[in-house]
Amino acid sequence: MRYPKVSECVDVFEALWPPALAESWDSVGLAVGDPDAQVRSILLALDPMDAVIAEAVVLGADLVFNHHPLMLKPVKSVNAATLKGGAVHTLISNDIALFNAHTNADSARGGVSDVLISLxxxxxxxxxxxxxxxxxxxxxxxxxxxxxxxxxxxxxxxxxxxxxxxxxxxxxxxxxxxxxxxxxxxxxxxxxxxxxxxxxxxxxxxxxxxxxxxxxxxxxxxxxxxxxxxxxxxxxxxxxxxxSETVWLDTAARELEAAFTARGLTVALQHSAVNTDPWVERY
Ligand SMILES: [Zn+2]
Missing domain, CATH: 3.40.1390.30 (NIF3 (NGG1p interacting factor 3)-like)
Incomplete structure (x- = not known):
């Protein structure tokens, strides 16, 4: 068993959640990262919020696997003073790759809506x-x-x-x-x-x-x-x-564990502890 490269992680992700299943308007796949870099640990989260990226930095994660894309709409710059550019800078300067499977993970068997209805x-x-x-x-x-x-x-x-x-x-x-x-x-x-x-x-x-x-x-x-x-x-x-979507991450982690092992690869998979639901109180 050895650690995968980013490109081998992408192969595993795309075998489980083929990008061809994504909607035409969507943005899926490797958004940030060097395909040749080694991955020892992956942090799984729903949203690429700043708090999740900060968590990845603290944990020393090499790749953040998200459901929602960081850049659904095209950006014209990755100026660090912008919202998206700031995230890209933090990721690159900490050698962290960013991948997401969105509507392809909704569409796939065992995907987001399958997990929801199975509840x-x-x-x-x-x-x-x-x-x-x-x-x-x-x-x-x-x-x-x-x-x-x-x-x-x-x-x-x-x-x-x-x-x-x-x-x-x-x-x-x-x-x-x-x-x-x-x-x-x-x-x-x-x-x-x-x-x-x-x-x-x-x-x-x-x-x-x-x-x-x-x-x-x-x-x-x-x-x-x-x-x-x-x-x-x-x-x-x-x-x-x-x-409705975060419950899918448990299933995704199990599928990833099996898929990496089947390829003779080992990588630590960890769920984000950050709750990215924006709503925190109601009265
Ligand atoms: Zn969603």
């Missing part, structure tokens, strides 16, 4: 929006954004919300219901992270409840009016964006 005991969920390449690549790939599947027994929406509250990390914003908390549902759609662009697909899937994050006033009220004109479903459950 409700649903293990055989289908993609809500199958990946465009799936038809040619074979249906066994079963990749795509969001997931939809059936509960074993019909369950009240408020009981699903309570289960999510119990099984997700505790957050300031909690778990909220729009619609009828007493409605009994079987067919469940989920999208980890912000899923308010998928209401049409949720309705088409026959889902009776939709669990996602970052639901804003107008999309939520319009989705409820649309639902009420068609019998009331889907009900909506809104969870913390951070919580």
């Amino acid at each position: 409700l005991g649903i293990e055989d969920a289908e993609p809500l929006v199958p990946h465009a390449h799936q038809a040619t690549a074979g249906s066994e790939l079963n990749t795509g954004i969001g997931r939809v599947g059936n509960l074993e027994t019909p369950t009240a929406v408020r009981d699903l919300a309570r289960t999510l509250s119990d099984r997700l990390p505790r957050t300031t914003t909690g778990v909220r219901i729009a619609g009828d908390p007493a409605a009994t549902v079987t067919r469940v759609a989920v999208c980890g992270g912000a899923g308010d662009s998928l209401f049409d697909e949720v309705r088409a899937s026959g889902a009776e409840v939709y669990i996602t994050a970052d639901l804003r006033h107008h999309p939520a009220t319009e989705a409820r009016d649309t639902a009420n004109r068609h019998g009331g479903n889907p009900q909506l459950i809104d969870v913390s964006h951070w919580a």
